[in-house]
Amino acid sequence: MAESEFAQLQERFDYLSERESADHLAVNCPADKLVELCTALRDELGYDLLLDVTAVDWDVQSPRFTGFYHLLSTTKHEYLRIVSDCTDDINPSLPTLSGVFAAANWHERETYDLMGIRYEGHPDLRRILMWDEYPYHPLRKDFPLAGIETPLPAADVAEATKAKVLPAPMMGGPFVSSADGPMSQTEPSALDESWTEQKEKPVPSASPDGGKKN
């Protein structure tokens, strides 16, 4: 069933390719066609509810960042996942969908905040969950789970108390197994060994990048 649906979509939008999915229909779309595709999907095919915008950091792979969009049709009750790779690994960006779906505004702010993807043309691309001056994008894979030492958001409080945002005392944890490799290597081990009783506190590994507004 999904195949015929995809054939219909591809007939209308020839730049799409089908993406492997464990559930509903998923398509790959080039970033520059995203706005065009979503406008057409909303107006002509009834995919009017933007449920979710997010991104995945593939770490060492290239393209490193991939944007994911989930749409739902309130009339046909069908889901659709649109996937779009960011071409630039260092300064990832995607076109904004906030002109098509008002819901995209906050979702894109969140993805920008946590993953560091710039949404070109976004009317108000500020951080939404972390504070404005925060220099990192915590959901990136090179950001340690424990966190990185950062100044407090309120400068006056920081000066009076000499307090900072400190990494969590992970002590080698959490202990999780990795998915690949022989069984002897999939035994649980510490993923984040940035700070143990023996080792010193971590040095920032994720580089402060375009956290501040250009």
Place this chain on the structure above:
Amino acid sequence: MATTTKEISIGDLGARSGEHETELQGETMSLNVGPSHPTTHGVLRLKMELDGDIVKTCDPVLGYLHRGDEKIAENMTYNQFVPYTDRLDYIAPLANNVAYAMAVEKLANLEVPERCQSIRVLCSELARISSHLLGVGVYGMDAGAWTVFMYTFTEREKLYTLFEELTGARFTTSYTRIGGVARDIPDGWLGRVLEFCKGVLPVLDQVDKLLTRNRIFMDRTVGIGAISKEDAIAYGLTGPNLRACGVDLDLRKDKPYLGYEKYDFEVPVGTTGDCYDRYLMRAEEIRQSVSIVRQCIDQFPEGSYYAEDAKKIFAPQKAKVLTSMEELIQNFMIVTEGPQIPAGEVYFEAENPKGALGFFIVSKGGGVPYRLKIRGPSFCNLSILDKLIPGHYLTDITVILGSLDFVMGECDR
């Protein structure tokens, strides 16, 4: 004694008040509500510009409860994340547990037995009753009707006792596991749930009498905070907030999961999408949920409460672990490496009390998700605030926030 008279010209009163108004215009006051304020039901902060009593702009500030749940999820096994889902919508933790377990099971293409499904339906619906009882009660309080809160909280207390009996915890239940639930229902529990259902209906009637045709309550809510159908869809509203605007979308009906198609229930849909309609939605949904709970108990299936075939996903029974070698190994593998879930990308959302709670999971195989994204319905429901609030009186903000019935734990994650 000499009397002096002084002539004061008052002129045209109407014109004077007109002058007065023009004088004030352009002078706005900025007002900061929250992050710690009873109206905001958590730690939401609103930066507003007021012109007199009327809000001109509103900028919601989030993130005070951000704990990085998505980052945490990438660093632990699937089952270890279940307690974190309690803390999303902490008014209805059982419904979150169910939604999360179902998302992972969808990725594993695992079908749980009927009994397990029925237990989960009970969990979801009781959680919905619990959430809406709070939603309606607190909403009444926001609008100035204190009494309702006392009635609904008495009923929630009984629900908590039932949850405690079922899960061992009143608040943070952590009841589901991937491929099943933590334990079977206790003896006689279904009877006590039915008793609760019997008791809650008269209370709903009382709440109905106290609020639905209450002059003050209606004056404060009818026509206030109206959202159009188009706006609601554009801003990605879900759940009762969306249905109040006249959009008939309930995932239990339209994308049935957990065998919801077996139950006979109605989805209330509003017309104007104002604060009053949002109240009516929740009040009616409690009744529908009670009806689903009763139907579910009527046809409660026998069988297993977990997927017995899923040897790499659901940990074996404790008694067997202590006596049998194979089960011991199975238990060891699941505890240390986590449930073995195949690689893939999956998005699943369930109709939770606050709206559609979605989980998007990217797995590279093994016991740990590569990326887990939580779509919190409260986050989307709140994104309409900067459009909805401007133009309303300051006193209406309390009512609008109350009617949206959001939870910051789920919004900030």
